Amino acid sequence: MTIRYLPALLGLLAAFSLHAAEPPAARMGTYYGAKTTEYPAWFKNSFLHLKEDIDEARANGKRVILMFTQDGCPYCSALVERNLSQREIESTMKEKFDVIAVNMWGDREVVGLDGKRYTEKTYSAAQKIQFTPSLLFFDEAGKTLLRLNGYVPPARLQAALDWVGGRHENKVAFRDFVAAREVPKQASGEMIQQDFFLKNATDLRRRGKSARPLxxxxxxxxxxDCEVLHRRVLADPETRAVIAKFDNVQLDMWSRESIVTPQGKRMAVRDWVRQLGVNYAPGIVLFDSAGQEVIRWESSFR
Structure with missing residues (x-):
C-alpha cells in the first residue's frame, strides 16, 4: 500500500482552519484511499479504565500504550501492515507493553487517569488527538512519557519502544536516543531552501490584528525525509498555494542560534525544539495569529 504524502500535508494545513473554527469533538476527518484496518489479536481487550490498565501492566512488568485510531484510516493500516508485522516490533510490544486501541470517534466509556468518565471521542479531544494513528506511552504512575503523532516508519517506532520499554526516560532525551542510533541515509549536506521561507527570521512573535498564522x-x-518533503510535496502548486497563506520559517532543529519564540521567549533553537517535544525532522508546527500552537506534523512524508 502506498501512503500519499501530498494529502498528508494538505490535510495538515486544511486542519489548521478546521481547528480554528470548530470544537474538537465536532470534527471527523476524511481520507484519500480509506481502508479497513484489522488490529492484532494480541492488543489488550480493555474495559478502558485506564488506572486499572496501568496497574495491571505494572504488576506484569509492562507499560501501557494507547493507540488512537479511526475507521478508514490509511495510516493506521500502514502502521499495522508495515510496522506491527515486523518481528522485532511485535516481539517488543508483546513483551514490554499492553497496547490498547481507542477509536477517536468512538462511544465506549473511558475512565481517565483523573477519574473522570469520558467517551472515546471526548477523551481523545481531551488528549488533543489531531491525527491517527497517535500513540501515547505511559509510565507506571500514569505519566505520559512520549507521544507519537501520526504514522512513523518502523525504525522510529522501534526506537520509541526501546526508549520507553527500556526505561531510558531519566537517562537520555528521546530525540538524542534516536539521533544516536539512527544511521543517516544518503542525502545532501545542506538544508533545502524555498522562496516562501522568510529570510533571517529570528523574532517569531505575531504582532497586531493583521498578523498571519505561522x-x-x-x-x-x-x-x-526533508528532501522528500521539499522535492515531492512542497513543489506541488496546490500545496504552495495553501502555504502562501502563512508566514513560513525554516529552522535547523540542532541550531544554537537564538530566536524569540511566538510566546516571546528568547532561547536557542535547539532548546525550543526540546521544549516543544519535536523529535523528528522534518517537523512542521503551525501557530495561530496569537502565537499559540494549533497543530503539528512530524511523521513520514514518504
Missing part, C-alpha cells in the same frame, strides 16, 4: 519547518542537514 508555519515553522524544523529540519536538519543530511535529512532524506
Amino acid at each position: 508555519a515553522v519547518f524544523f529540519e536538519q542537514k543530511d535529512c532524506p
